Amino acid sequence: MKHTKKHISCAIMIVLIIIFDQITKHLASSVLKDGSIAKFIPELVQFRYAENTGMAFSMLSGARWIFIAVTVAACVLVAYYMFSNRCKSLWLYWSLGVILSGGIGNLIDRVRFGYVVDFIEPTFVNFAVFNIADCAVTCGAVSLIAYLVFDMIRDSKQSKEKKNG
Incomplete structure (x- = not known):
């Protein structure tokens, strides 16, 4: 029962991040696709519509099906690891959940459009230019590394204590 609660709450978190990502991308597409720019925090961040056919910084542009295959495989493996009760640490579990949500968010774009919608642009x-799914992957990865x-x-x-022990 303990695992079920953990899985349900994590699945809700994943779905909420994906929904937030997709809503913000839809709004960016609706409002900014004409080339307009929306100042968000002056001198720090603005919103500008961009289509990214590659990965981070548009590297490997045009490799849509490779990205889709790799992302699907990674998401399936991470979800299997998380939801099969192999992941014993809650910190690791939630970090992977945040990464998974970002991966799925960008996967949805790649499948639907052939590119990822980006719109958050630091001006300082x-x-x-990036999106909410990218933020999720980055935050989850930082948490995972920590x-x-x-x-x-x-x-x-613990190893030193056993030796001195």
């Missing part, structure tokens, strides 16, 4: 630095670092430190301390 020369950086790529988990792995803390886990390695914990394992190292």
Whole structure:
């Protein structure tokens, strides 16, 4: 029963992130596709419509079916790992859930349109235009890396304690 609650709450979180991602992309497409720019936080962030056929920073543009196949495979593996009770750490579990939601959000665009809708543009630095799904993947990945670092430190301390023990 404990696992069921965890799975349901994580599935709800994943669905909510995907819905938020898709709604914001739809709004960006509806309002900004004509080339207009919406200032969000002056001198920091603006909204500008962009279509990305590649991955981060438009690398490998035009490899739509490769991206779809790799994303589907990665999402299936992550979801299987999470929902088959193999993932014992809640930190790892939720990090993977956030990454999964971003992957699915961008996968939906690639399947529907052949590109990913991006619209968040930092203006204080020369950086790529991105979207909510990209934010989810990035935040989940940062959390995952932090988990792995803390886990390695914990394992190292436990190993030293056993040796000195």
